[in-house]
Amino acid sequence: MSIEQRPTVPTIDYREMEKSVELSSIAHEENEELLTLNMGPHHPATHGVLRLLCTLEGEIVRDIKPIIGYVHTGIEKICEDKKYWGVVNAVDRMDYLSYYFNEMAYCGAVETLIDLEIPQRAQYLRVIHLELNRIMSHLVWLGTSALDLGAMSMFFYCFRDREEIVDLFEMSSGQRMHPRYIQPGGVFEDIPLGFAEKLRGFCKRMPTRVDEFEELLDRNEIVLQRLRNVGVVDEQTLLDLGVTGPLLRAAGNPWDLRKAHPYSSYDHFDFRIPVGTIGDNYDRYRVRMQEMRESVRIIEQALEGLPEGPWVAANRKYVLPPRHELATSMEALIHHFKLVTEGFRPPPGEVYYAIEQPRGELGCFVRSDGSSKPARLHMRDPSFVNLQALRPMVKDLYVADLIATLAMLDPVLGGIDR
Amino acid sequence: MPYNPGDDVVLVQRGPSPGGAGGAYRAFGETLRGLKQTFQRLTEGTKTIQYPEEKVPVYPRFRGRHKLHRFEDTGLEKCVGCSLCAAACPVDCIRVVADENTPENRVSAGERYAAVYEINMSRCIFCGYCEIACPFDAITLGHDYELSDYNRSDLIFTKEMLMAEPLDRTPLRTAGE
Secondary structure (H helix, E strand, C coil): CCCCCCCCCCCCCHHHHHHCCCCCCCCCCCCCCCEEEEECCCCHHHCCCCEEEEEEECCEEEEEEEECCCCCCCHHHHHCCCCCCCHHHHHHCCCCCCHHHHHHHHHHHHHHHHCCCCCHHHHHHHHHHHHHHHHHHHHHHHHHHHHHCCCHHHHHHHHHHHHHHHHHHHHHHCCCCCCCCEECCEECCCCCCCHHHHHHHHHHHHHHHHHHHHHHHCCCHHHHHHHCCCCCCCHHHHHHHCCCCHHHHHCCCCCCHHHHCCCCCHHHCCCCEEECCCCCHHHHHHHHHHHHHHHHHHHHHHHHCCCCCCCECCCCCCCCCCHHHHCCCHHHHHHHHHHHHCCCCCCCEEEEEEEEECCEEEEEEEEECCCCCCCEEEEECHHHHHHHHHHHHHCCEEHHHHHHHHHHHCCCHHHHHC | CCCCCHHHEEECCCCCCCCHHHHHHHHHHHHHHHHHHHHHHHHHCCCCCCCCCCCCCECCCCCCCEEECECCCCCCECCCCCCHHHHHCCCCCEEEEEEECCCCCCCECCCEEEEEEEEECCCCCCCCHHHHHCCCCCEEECCCCCCCCCCCHHHEECHHHHHCCCCCCCCECCCCC
16 A cells, blocks of 8 residues: 555644643532542552552542543564564563563464464473563563552562562573573473473472462451442443453353363363352452463463473474574575565465463454565454453542452553553 | 353342341351461461572563573674564564674674664563564673663663673573472
């Protein structure tokens, strides 16, 4: 499409738009004193740079408006300028607590686009890392949420266990965060020697650790006061808002993409979906704790049944040839040069590929115009959609409950703003 | 196809209601139980590392500061200036200017060599694509992670810096550890 043919994008005056933001949508009555309070963007309890425009009546939240965009990095646009191979690095940095999921959603979308068969071993390795990442993300959520409720030691225990997981990530992929482990066609490297042993030890320890956490928090009076029967939102409201993940499951809807639309061999594993009953903060807490146990079970099964074989597809059109062939085969060298300099060209078309992320449905939309770079890449980030549910959750609650509810919502601003 | 997870759904437990007589008990009893848990952790010992004195060991696959390599026997550079690393780099932080080898001045084993090889470390994201792209194993990502500096211009690493052995070596973990 030439420049003249492109539809003109209307220019937006952001200053004008900001003026039109109404501070409060509730009618101001005669004897009522409403206070508009800015919470954030540098509030520690907002788990990132989230600005909350609260309308308070005394200590009670009457209305709330999340204002986002403080860590907008334009990653989706950056991806349009990268080869399909290089996009993996960019999408890694969207949701900084679930980098393996970002890679998986993107690679899954591209693999669907080019119709590539993934070897069984690669799928199992992906599952192992995805579930480790899920536990890690939940541990960070648990540590920081407990910190918001005033439990200092939980933070250290969670980060102690998180350290074990990022150590495993460093061992297999070379980096603790943003590992660039999953590539279109499989994974970059096989797991190293000693990884399985270390992972087995971790799987043995982790359920006991979750028990310890639960002993500390489950029946603690402060936790109960802040969580139980607080922030109740019924299933239908959540469905109307498009909320997915532990928030929806806490309200009793067992929607889990790992079961509903199994990807990457998730149907090979036996695991359960924890659901809550009424959908208050306590259910959200319990669902996530139970999910950690289920993730450990999935890792154990994947490690037990890890099939032998290649960890990356053998299609030379899309995947780099193995290194040892470069010195001996001219053809492999040509493929290598062509893939690195130019990248592969998927057929024109578009695809949406959704996976279950620790916070809900992470979807990746890729549109290909036949060139070696994606024409458009969009991520449906669960934190962004779930943040809408904050208003029905915290309406007519205390400010202290707002902090607890926001913690149980578990937003990651890197994913929201992208 | 309607979605029915069937027996795979498990209902999570609900905790007791807060407040009341149970709440008064829990304010002491459960707090003591929690304290028992935290005091048990004392026996585990510390997990922290006294960082500047004591460095965190890294795994063999760790991706840190880049290194350019020479052939051990001939001393010639492995890099032939093909710029494949620069093409693969997703953030465009590598600059390679190639030049021809002459019989009098032989730098690399191939026909050409890299006259200029610069990596802008303030842009590098340590993805390791340069290492994967290089067909001659000339560039690898080493294990050093202490790369901060006071000036941005000092963070543009030249070929000499990348060729030299770094002074402080980062401790390496073995695979079984």
